[in-house]
Amino acid sequence: MVHGKARLCTEILSAGTQCTQFALRGQPWCRSHAASSQRERNADARQLIAMIRQMNVVTVACVLQNTVYELRTKVIPPLHAQAIFDAAASRLEHLIEEHAQLTSATAAHRGDKSHQNNGLQVVPIK
Numbered sequence: 001m002v003h004g005k006a007r008l009c010t011e012i013l014s015a016g017t018q019c020t021q022f023a024l025r026g027q028p029w030c031r032s033h034a035a036s037s038q039r040e041r042n043a044d045a046r047q048l049i050a051m052i053r054q055m056n057v058v059t060v061a062c063v064l065q066n067t068v069y070e071l072r073t074k075v076i077p078p079l080h081a082q083a084i085f086d087a088a089a090s091r092l093e094h095l096i097e098e099h100a101q102l103t104s105a106t107a108a109h110r111g112d113k114s115h116q117n118n119g120l121q122v123v124p125i126k
């Protein structure tokens, strides 16, 4: 008795991992990814997540706003929103680290000649 080898769905999820559902007979996809509209949505989420890695604070904020809206209006499934939120959170973490390094480097090079106030200055303790 020969069982067909159980194949997994070939779809890559928005978070970048492969789908863990079994593929339908004669198809590379599982039941939820058999529809091309589903796969397109997945591809959109993956693309957005790749873009988030290059974004600045303002664009990440826009993405978060849109994603919350799309989640609320059920345009995207919670799993996609989760993957987008995760990507946004790690991007923000990276940006905050970068900013901290930048401000400490600026402070070290500033000396006493700059009195420019950019609104983000930390008053040195005397």
Ligand SMILES: [Zn+2]
Residues within 6 Å of the ligand: 009, 010, 011, 019, 020, 021, 029, 030, 031, 032, 033
């Ligand atoms: Zn699948």
